[in-house]
Structures are given as C-alpha cells and as structure tokens.
C-alpha cells in the first residue's frame with residue numbers, strides 16, 4: 001500500500017498521489033472508475049486504500065469510462081457521496097453521461113488529469129478533453145500545482161453539494177506536469193478534512209422506498225427549458241459559492257483561493273491569460289521580463305465556464 | 308429546493324406511482340374486445356399487458372386489464388394503447404380477446 005510520510009505536515013507527493021490521498025481523506029461512499037493514463041495512479045492508489053480497508057468506499061470496477069460515469073450516476077442518485085477520476089479519451093467516453101449527471105443535478109466529484117485527445121495519439125497534456133466538457137453543466141476548477149489540486153478536491157465536494165449549486169464538479173490538473181511531478185505539499189489532518197467537507201445529506205435517495213422518487217423521467221418542451229434554466233442559474237450561483245468556499249478554505253488552512261489568480265497584474269501593460277500549470281512557468285517569465293523593464297502580468301482563471 | 312414554477316430540481320419526480328397519471332389511451336388504433344363467455348380467467352393477459360391496461364381488482368392498480376375477485380373483467384381504456392399483446396397471448400384454445408378498429 002501507499003504509505004505517506006510527512007515531516008511537519010509536509011509530504012513530497014505526485015499530483016496523482018495527492019489526489020488519491022485526498023480521496024482517502026474524503027472517504028466517499030462510492031468510487032467507480034476505469035484507469036487511463038495519466039490519471040491511472042489515482043485509481044491505482046485509491047484502490048489500494050480500498051483493499052487495505054482504509055476507507056469505507058464501495059469501489060466499482062467497470063469495463064469502460066461510460067460505465068464508470070453511469071455507475072457514479074446511479075450511486076449518486078441513491079444518495080451516496082461519489083468520486084471518480086479520468087483523462088482524455090476516458091472523459092470523452094463519459095461525454096453522454098456527463099450531461100445526465102449534471103441534468104439530474106448529482107454532486108459527483110471527478111478529477112480530470114488533462115491529456116490531449118487523439119489523433120495523433122498523445123498521452124501528454126493539453127486541455128481539449130475538459131474543454132470539450134466545458135458546457136456540459138459541470139463546474140470545472142483548474143489547478144496550477146499539486147498543492148492546489150489537493151486543496152481543490154475538498155472544496156469541490158463542498159461546492160458540488162452546496163444546496164445553491166447541486167452540480168457535479170470536475171477538478172482539473174495537468175497530465176504528467178502536475179500528475180507525475182513530485183511537489184512538497186502541506187497535508188490537512190483527517191479530522192479537519194471531515195469537518196470541512198461535513199456530512200452529505202442528499203435530498204432524495206433511490207434507496208428510500210418509503211419516499212420513492214424517479215430520476216431521469218421524460219420532459220417535453222414545456223418543461224425541458226425550465227430544467228435547463230434551473231441548471232444555468234445554478235452554474236451562475238456556483239461563482240459565488242466557489243469564492244466563498246475558497247475564502248473559507250483560506251481561513252481554515254491558510255491557503256486562500258479565488259475565482260482567478262492575478263499575478264503582478266495591477267500595473268501590467270500586457271498580460272497573459274493562462275490556465276493551470278503553464279501559469280507557473282509563465283510567472284518565472286513575467287519576473288524575468290519585469291527585471292528587464294517590461295511591465296507584464298498574469299491572469300489565471302480557476303473556474304470554468306467563465307461567468 | 309425548488310425554483311421557478313415549483314418544478315423539483317433535476318426533474319426528479321418526488322412521489323411514486325405517477326405513471327398512472329400519464330394517459331396512453333390516446334395512442335390506440337385497435338381496441339381489445341373481451342368475450343367473457345370464452346375467458347377462463349387465466350390472467351395471462353394481465354401479466355403480459357405492457358401498459359398494465361388489463362384490470363384485475365385488488366391487484367396492481369397500474370394494470371390496464373381489469374380483474375375483480377381474481378376474474379378478468381375488462382380493460383382500462385385510459386391506459387390501453389392497443390398493442391394487441393393481450394389478444395396474442397390469450398391461449399390458443401380460448402382466444403377470448405379480439406382486436407377491433409377504433410371508430411373514427
């Protein structure tokens with residue numbers, strides 16, 4: 001099993017190990033996943049936590065990502081706290097089910113380790129996988145570093161389950177650059193994680209036979225638009241919820257997150273808008289350019305879709 | 308939490324048995340007609356009716372075949388969509404259901 005050793009609360013972890021560890025701390029009721037490069041490590045390590053009895057999670061091994069998301073949807077409709085992870089073609093294969101998860105307003109949390117879509121086949125990072133899902137009704141949060149990816153996962157649970165949102169949330173981090181690079185990060189105590197995310201109290205459960213409900217019933221044009229409107233309003237409200245929870249996270253753990261990060265932006269004459277890990281390299285370039293007398297800055301959005 | 312027009316979020320139907328409120332009788336081109344004299348009350352039609360349009364009293368309320376005291380008594384024409392499965396499945400020796408053209 002994966003043993004994590006910390007020195008003064010710090011541990012050197014890859015992005016994948018950090019996400020698997022965060023999932024262990026969250027201890028979801030159900031995880032259904034089909035591993036794919038470069039997110040394989042998440043599913044592998046998390047399944048070790050399951051096998052070693054370190055979590056109570058029901059781990060569902062499936063034959064495809066389409067089935068992974070289908071199982072997540074069923075479990076979430078049954079009232080479970082549900083998590084999964086994927087990348088690239090895996091997310092693409094989930095596409096049909098992504099809309100069902102968001103349409104049914106199921107607060108599933110998915111980690112997408114960003115990887116380019118084929119062809120030509122490429123296991124490394126670009127954002128074409130999650131950008132294809134940008135308008136699927138999921139809230140997407142992009143992470144620059146391993147630390148941020150780890151921190152984002154806890155916030156994602158709160159955002160998804162917030163009664164003003166109730167939408168699935170995708171935490172994105174860059175394939176290999178973040179998923180496989182080891183970074184020294186601060187870990188949060190299990191008890192603090194538990195307190196921060198709280199207990200999930202679903203409004204409905206398919207397993208509650210005394211209060212039977214139907215998910216996924218047919219709607220015709222007179223009501224379909226109303227449900228889509230509700231979803232769109234929830235995405236708009238997610239903006240405030242993401243900032244509120246990012247601030248709350250900062251108060252509790254000292255690392256505050258906003259809707260976007262501004263780096264040397266206030267007096268900048270030119271700026272670059274950039275997502276995720278590339279912002280790290282760009283910060284170095286900005287510092288160099290500033291030393292050479294050019295006033296440049298960075299705007300790094302964390303939340304998609306942009307509102 | 309519900310919003311505009313009080314529609315439950317996510318299109319969740321928050322109570323059971325509402326399929327009964329969805330009336331499918333308007334789809335019907337052929338209507339099942341029962342010959343009570345021939346019927347042996349085996350209830351195969353009640354089991355097979357996909358819309359539960361065969362009514363059996365004290366049994367599944369969603370059936371469109373109507374049965375009272377364990378006896379087949381007719382069809383729930385609000386839900387029967389005229390598929391003819393009951394007529395097809397009624398045993399060969401009996402054939403107590405005939406499908407007839409709906410008027411108009």
Ligand code: SF4
Pocket residue numbers: 339355356357358359360361371372382386387388389390391392393394
């Ligand atoms: S015609 Fe079809 S729907 Fe109507 S009672 Fe027979 S089996 Fe049921």
Ligand code: SF4
Pocket residue numbers: 341345346347348349350351352353379393396397398401402403404
């Ligand atoms: S299947 Fe035929 S014999 Fe049996 S109950 Fe129905 S109508 Fe009567």
